[in-house]
Amino acid sequence: MIRFIAPLAVFIGIAVFLLIGLDLNPRNVPSPLIDKAAPAFQLSQLHQPEKTFSRSDMAGKVWLLNVWASWCVSCRAEHPLLIALAKQNIVPIYGLNYKDKRTDAIRWLRQLGNPYVLSAQDVEGKVGFDYGVYGVPETYLIDQNGTIRYKQIGPVTRKALDETIIPLIKKLKLES
Amino acid sequence: MIPEIGHFALITALSVALLLGILPIAGTVLRIPAWVAVARPAAYALFLFVATAFGCLVYAFVQNDFSVLYVALHSNSALPIQYRVAAVWGGHEGSLLLWILMLSGWATAVALFSRHLSPAMAARVLGVMGLICVGFLLFILFTSNPFERLFPAAVDGRDLNPLLQDFGLVIHPPMLYMGYVGFSVAFAFAIAALIGGKLDAAWARWSRPWTTVAWVFLTIGIGLGSWWAYYELGWGGWWFWDPVENASFMPWLAGTALIHSLAVTEKRGGFRSWTVLLAILAFSLSLLGTFLVRSGVLTSVHAFATDPERGLFILIFLGVVIGGALLLYAWRAPRVGLGGGFNAFSRETMLLINNVLLVVALGVVLLGTLFPLVVDAFVALNIIEPAKISVGEPYFNSMFLLPMIPLLLLMSIGPYVRWKQGNAGELIKQLRTSFIISIVLAVALPFLMGEISLMVSVGLFLAAWLMLSILQGVGSRIAQEIKRGKSAITALLGLPNGYLGMQVAHFGLAVIVAGITLVKGYEVEQDVRMEVGDTLTMSGYTFRFDGVMSTTGPNYRANRGMIQVIKDGKDLMVLEPEKRIYNVQSMPMTEAAIDYGFTRDLYISLGDPLSGGAWSVRVYYKPFIGWLWGGCGFLAIGGFLAMSDRRYRIAARKQQARMASIADGRAVVDNNIATEASS
Numbered sequence: 062m063i064r065f066i067a068p069l070a071v072f073i074g075i076a077v078f079l080l081i082g083l084d085l086n087p088r089n090v091p092s093p094l095i096d097k098a099a100p101a102f103q104l105s106q107l108h109q110p111e112k113t114f115s116r117s118d119m120a121g122k123v124w125l126l127n128v129w130a131s132w133c134v135s136c137r138a139e140h141p142l143l144i145a146l147a148k149q150n151i152v153p154i155y156g157l158n159y160k161d162k163r164t165d166a167i168r169w170l171r172q173l174g175n176p177y178v179l180s181a182q183d184v185e186g187k188v189g190f191d192y193g194v195y196g197v198p199e200t201y202l203i204d205q206n207g208t209i210r211y212k213q214i215g216p217v218t219r220k221a222l223d224e225t226i227i228p229l230i231k232k233l234k235l236e237s
Numbered sequence: 238m239i240p241e242i243g244h245f246a247l248i249t250a251l252s253v254a255l256l257l258g259i260l261p262i263a264g265t266v267l268r269i270p271a272w273v274a275v276a277r278p279a280a281y282a283l284f285l286f287v288a289t290a291f292g293c294l295v296y297a298f299v300q301n302d303f304s305v306l307y308v309a310l311h312s313n314s315a316l317p318i319q320y321r322v323a324a325v326w327g328g329h330e331g332s333l334l335l336w337i338l339m340l341s342g343w344a345t346a347v348a349l350f351s352r353h354l355s356p357a358m359a360a361r362v363l364g365v366m367g368l369i370c371v372g373f374l375l376f377i378l379f380t381s382n383p384f385e386r387l388f389p390a391a392v393d394g395r396d397l398n399p400l401l402q403d404f405g406l407v408i409h410p411p412m413l414y415m416g417y418v419g420f421s422v423a424f425a426f427a428i429a430a431l432i433g434g435k436l437d438a439a440w441a442r443w444s445r446p447w448t449t450v451a452w453v454f455l456t457i458g459i460g461l462g463s464w465w466a467y468y469e470l471g472w473g474g475w476w477f478w479d480p481v482e483n484a485s486f487m488p489w490l491a492g493t494a495l496i497h498s499l500a501v502t503e504k505r506g507g508f509r510s511w512t513v514l515l516a517i518l519a520f521s522l523s524l525l526g527t528f529l530v531r532s533g534v535l536t537s538v539h540a541f542a543t544d545p546e547r548g549l550f551i552l553i554f555l556g557v558v559i560g561g562a563l564l565l566y567a568w569r570a571p572r573v574g575l576g577g578g579f580n581a582f583s584r585e586t587m588l589l590i591n592n593v594l595l596v597v598a599l600g601v602v603l604l605g606t607l608f609p610l611v612v613d614a615f616v617a618l619n620i621i622e623p624a625k626i627s628v629g630e631p632y633f634n635s636m637f638l639l640p641m642i643p644l645l646l647l648m649s650i651g652p653y654v655r656w657k658q659g660n661a662g663e664l665i666k667q668l669r670t671s672f673i674i675s676i677v678l679a680v681a682l683p684f685l686m687g688e689i690s691l692m693v694s695v696g697l698f699l700a701a702w703l704m705l706s707i708l709q710g711v712g713s714r715i716a717q718e719i720k721r722g723k724s725a726i727t728a729l730l731g732l733p734n735g736y737l738g739m740q741v742a743h744f745g746l747a748v749i750v751a752g753i754t755l756v757k758g759y760e761v762e763q764d765v766r767m768e769v770g771d772t773l774t775m776s777g778y779t780f781r782f783d784g785v786m787s788t789t790g791p792n793y794r795a796n797r798g799m800i801q802v803i804k805d806g807k808d809l810m811v812l813e814p815e816k817r818i819y820n821v822q823s824m825p826m827t828e829a830a831i832d833y834g835f836t837r838d839l840y841i842s843l844g845d846p847l848s849g850g851a852w853s854v855r856v857y858y859k860p861f862i863g864w865l866w867g868g869c870g871f872l873a874i875g876g877f878l879a880m881s882d883r884r885y886r887i888a889a890r891k892q893q894a895r896m897a898s899i900a901d902g903r904a905v906v907d908n909n910i911a912t913e914a915s916s
Contacts (some may be wrong), residue, residue, distance in 0.1 A: 067571045068514060071564035074522070078555055078607065079528065081614040083548045132629040134477045137470070141825045144845070171764050172472060172855065174845050219822060 095212060099203045100128075100191035104181035107158050107166055114155070114181040116207060123233045124224075125154045126201040127177070127217075128189060131169035132162045133197040139216035140173050146222065147176035152202075152230050156180030157196050159189045202226060204233050240305050243293025244384040245333075250286035250341070251374040253279055257367030259342075260433070261360035265613035276363040280348040283370060284341040291325075291338045294383055297326050304390035307331060307383045313396035313821050315792040323407040324397040329547075330383035331533055332410060336527075337373045338412075339418040339729060345446070347422055361429035362422075369421055372554045373725055380547045394460065396821035397790070413458030413485055417523040419451020420488060422592055423495065424520035427513045428562060431569040436513065441503035444516065446880035448499060452492040453876035459485050460869030471827030471842040473762070473857045475865065478633040483606040484526030487599055487748065493517040494595040497588050505656060507585055510570040511592070517566060522557040522599075528555055530607070580658040587651035594647070597640040605633055645699040648743055649706040672706035696754025703747035707740050738879025745871025752864025761858040762843070768851040772803075776858040778839065779803040783811075785843070785852060793817045795828075798843040798852060802832065814843040814854075838862050 072128060094100075103115040127143060129136045147154055156177035158166045170180075183189050192201065202211040211229055213221055253677045257279035264272025294307075297322045303309040311331070313751045323523040326332040344366040377383070400406075426444040430436045462485070467475040476482065501508045579585035630669045649671075651663050679698035683689045711732070718728030765773050767782035774780075783799040795817040802809045812830035819826060829842040837860045844853030 065510070066567045068517075069560065069567050072559055072563055075607070076560070078551065078611050078614045079555075082610040083552060129672060132631070134479050137472075158715055174853075 078223060087150045089098075094193055094209050095188045099201065099207050099209050101187070102181075102183075102188040102191065104157075104188060106181055107156070107163065107170075107180040107182050110163070110182070114149040114179060119155070119203065120207060121205050123152060123202070123204055123230055125152050125191075126157055126203060127154055128159050128192070128194050128197055128199045128201075129180075129196050130159045132161065135216045136198045137173065139218075140176070140197055142217050142219060142222060143176040144174045154193060157183050157188060157192075159183050159194065160186045200226075202229060238301075239293050239296050240302065240384040240386065243290040243297075244382065246286045246289040246293065246826075247374065247378060247384075250283055250290065250337075251371065251378060252340075253283045253286060253366050254370040257283055258364055258371050259367075260364075261367075262364035264356045269354075273360045275350045276356075276360040279367065280341070280344045280363050283367070284345040287334075287338050287341045290319060290384075291334055294331060294334060294615050295322060295325055297384075298322060300396070303392070303394050304386055304388070305383075306385045306387040309391040309394045311394065311397050313394040313792065315820070316394075316397055316402070317791050320397055320402050321408060323401070325408075326410050327401050330377070330381045331635065332414075333373070333377050333381055333531075334383055335411065336414050336418060336720040337370065337377065339414050340370055340421060343418055343422055344370070347425075351443075358429055358433060359894065361432055362425045363395065365425035365428045368423060369425075372558065376547075376550055376554065380550050394821075396819065399817070399819040399822060399826045402792075402819075403465065403469055405461055409458060409461040409465055412454050412461055415453050416453075416455025416458050416492075417485075417488060417526065419447070419454055420492060420516075420520040421524050422447040422451065423492075423516040424562070427516035428565065431513060431565050431573070433701050434569060434572060437507050438503050438506050439511065441499050442885065445496070445499045445503060446885050448492065448495055448516070448519075449876050449880040451536070452489070452496060453873045453880075455485070455489050455492060456872045456876065459489060460866050460873075464754070464866050467862075468530045468829055468831055469897055471829045472855070473760075473829075473840050473842075473859065477864070478602075478630055479492060479607065480606050481526075483521075483602050484529050487524065487602055488519050488522040490595050490599040490602065491515060491522050494592045495519050496597070497591050497595075501585055501588050505579070505585060506580065508589070510566075510573045513570060513573065514566060515592075517559070517562045521555075521562070524551075524555050524558060527551060539850050541712075542875065556796075564636050579656075582654070582659040582661055584651065584654045584656045584659065584661075587647060587654050589645065590647055591651065594640040594644040598637060598644070599635045601640070602633070605636070616842045635743055642695070642699065645703060645746075648746070649699075649702045652710055652739065652743070653706070667709070671702060671709055675702035679710075683758075688759065690758055693754055693758035696750055696758075699753065700747045703750070704744060707747070711737075711740055733882055734878045735882035735885075736885065737883070738875045738877070740875070742872050742875025743876055745868040745873075745875060747868075748864050748871055749868030750863045752868060753900035756859050756865075759860045760862075763856050765854055765856070766847055766851050767854045768849065771851075773856060776837075776857060777804060778809075780812075780841070780854075780856055782852070782854060785846075788815075789819070792821065793819045793826075796843065796846075798830075798841075798854065800830070800841055800854070802839060812839065812841050814841045816843045816845075833863055835863065836861060 081207065097114055101116045103113050106112045106114050143154060146152070154177050156179070158180045160183065166180070166182075171179075181188075186194070192199075198216055200213040200217050201209050204210050211226060213226070217226070256275065260272045260279070261276035264270065264275070288875055290366075296302075297305045297308050299318065300676050301308070301312065301314050301321075303312075307328060307330050308324075311328045314322065324331075326335045344363055347366065348359070348363060351362070354362070375696075390699055423444050424446070426440065430440050459482075462474045463480070466477070467473065477554055488629060495512065495518075498508045498512045498515055502512045528548070531547055531551060650664065650668065675698050678701045678720045679694045682697055683693050686693075711729075714732060715728040716732060719725060723731065761776050763773060763775055767773070769782060769784040772779050779802070781801040781803060783801055785796050785798045788795050795815045796811050797815045800812045800814070802812055810832060812832060814830040815828040817826045817828055827842050829840055832839040832843075837858060840857040840859055842855045844855055846852055
């Protein structure tokens with residue numbers, strides 16, 4: 062008898078997870094870090110591992126921190142937009158290369174273009190953890206005081222750029 | 238006015254679907270022949286109304302009616318006409334309407350071609366399809382109305398996503414949906430059999446061609462999707478294990494298992510309850526795919542505009558359909574019986590292992606797809622600490638191979654094993670020659686290619702042995718016929734289509750395996766900075782960069798690179814990759830230039846302009862990649878051959894003759910209901 066009920070039980074299990082997942086719409090989760098100080102970090106750079114990059118290097122600047130990885134499919138979707146944004150010179154984009162192999166990451170940038178001023182290597186994902194990275198890609202807008210002002214979960218979209226991120230950057234620049 | 242007609246047609250379709258879902262099934266229970274007889278006309282009417290609605294939406298797109306919100310969001314007056322039609326299914330609402338159009342189309346096809354079914358069975362099958370239609374129509378009418386007006390009307394539309402402005406995308410979704418929705422027929426047959434309590438070889442014979450045709454469409458759809466990714470995304474990849482790809486691949490795996498399990502049920506009466514479960518599973522996975530794509534629970538490159546309300550609706554619908562079906566299964570399947578016994582070494586065992594391996598592969602994909610969701614759910618419930626576990630290509634590539642390698646080995650052997658009781662000694666005698674030749678090939682070929690790797694040898698061995706064993710199998714059957722005095726051609730044509738179809742489809746898989754192995758093992762790619770006149774030599778070809786010119790398309794501007802391909806000092810061709818900027822969405826797009834070939838593709842995509850008039854250019858040499866899609870073609874042809882087997886038509890004709898001998902149609906219904914009620 063059990064083997065005839067088992068499929069139903071498995072399905073109910075999956076359905077429960079789907080229901081919880083629905084509530085956790087990955088694009089709608091508000092980050093507890095918004096309007097809080099961006100966690101400090103010091104990581105080696107992707108292209109020049111002997112050099113480091115830390116949050117304090119960016120003091121006084123408005124900048125974007127984009128979490129990416131060569132194994133991440135959605136990163137490919139947002140990549141052309143980041144490249145276009147980098148060319149507009151509105152805001153410097155820094156990459157956080159998340160749980161990736163260095164050679165893969167460099168190859169990926171060579172293939173698809175490099176929109177980043179530089180990328181930092183977060184091999185073990187510790188910095189990503191501090192930032193509450195929910196899934197790759199994610200993008201943080203950090204202001205002059207080192208405060209996180211906006212977080213994009215999932216790929217950056219044209220709409221998010223035009224309607225939220227770029228206006229916010231302009232406003233932050235005016236404030237200073 | 239026209240959009241309102243479309244909306245009205247959808248509402249009418251909903252009431253017809255309710256009629257179709259309730260009356261015929263109730264009629265079989267309450268023994269009211271007039272209600273049972275409603276099934277066919279209602280199915281036709283349903284299709285008519287849904288087609289009218291669909292036609293109205295197409296009309297709105299063709300006429301650039303930007304007072305319709307959906308049109309304004311997905312089209313533009315500068316969009317070429319063929320893409321305006323394709324834009325109908327370029328977004329959530331329209332693609333849902335396409336889904337419903339196909340569902341009602343399948344119901345109509347069943348109504349047309351099921352004259353040989355008993356009226357009670359036909360009523361149940363069509364009724365179940367009607368109920369599924371009700372769910373989708375409610376979904377579209379309450380959460381995703383494509384005919385919603387925009388006031389004031391937009392001056393122009395926001396345009397179709399440039400990625401979708403492509404021929405592959407014009408036909409890829411309809412093919413895929415034909416497959417997804419096609420499994421609803423097998424599902425409806427399974428549910429009807431569970432309700433009726435009659436599940437025998439005849440039932441399997443009815444379901445089998447329908448399952449196969451749905452599987453063929455799904456195969457073509459997945460193949461086209463992969464081909465599209467290859468030429469449109471500009472970096473030469475062809476499979477990403479993206480959640481949405483997985484969503485189409487899982488029903489395919491379940492459908493493949495179902496086709497094989499149906500073979501046992503039809504030929505030997507075995508695996509009955511398992512076959513029913515697979516039929517439910519295949520369609521359930523199609524529905525799950527819909528949920529994953531449209532609810533936004535997983536991020537994907539394919540994501541539609543997401544909306545939690547829609548997600549909840551689909552989840553409830555999913556619960557009703559799948560939960561209801563599995564409940565029915567738990568209740569009724571124990572009576573269905575298990576079918577005849579078989580020896581440990583027999584065709585049945587082979588197909589059983591086939592099913593186990595396919596289900597394991599399915600489990601691997603399902604787990605990988607849902608894993609991020611499960612982890613997030615545990616985190617949300619404070620059961621585990623936030624941990625970001627990402628399931629990417631490495632997991633899928635390695636885990637998926639585990640069940641696939643034994644499956645491919647089994648494919649070479651399985652067709653040689655007899656039903657009920659196989660003969661191992663005879664088998665070894667038959668297969669040892671091809672086995673040895675394949676080993677030699679698998680070792681020698683990599684030597685010739687100049688690079689040896691274990692994975693390449695394993696892949697080549699599996700592909701070669703499968704091909705050889707198929708050729709030997711078909712060859713020996715033809716040889717038998719020739720001995721009986723037939724010519725080779727009449728012998729080949731005389732082979733049963735079911736057998737030929739199986740061999741062609743299996744051959745297709747061997748072709749795909751060979752293609753994947755060779756392209757994974759020997760592809761070459763280079764990223765170079767090129768100035769005008771620079772050359773690059775790779776795998777025997779020389780590529781000369783002749784500069785970039787600006788050009789314009791109907792709705793985009795482009796930079797077009799010109800690259801002269803030279804082999805052995807002779808000019809072969811000019812490849813022209815483009816970098817396009819689409820005007821409305823100002824989105825940059827890479828159009829790769831590809832020279833397709835039997836043994837290799839040359840693939841060039843244009844990168845970004847660099848300083849000093851140079852450009853970054855990516856050049857790929859992809860050996861045997863075309864075999865991937867050629868193999869898909871074989872799979873599809875094999876499927877078509879198998880479903881056109883004579884026995885399905887003969888069985889149908891016999892049934893019809895029997896039905897015709899009972900003069901009064903009403904008597905047939907009563908008779909059937911009586912026999913089923915008493916059984």
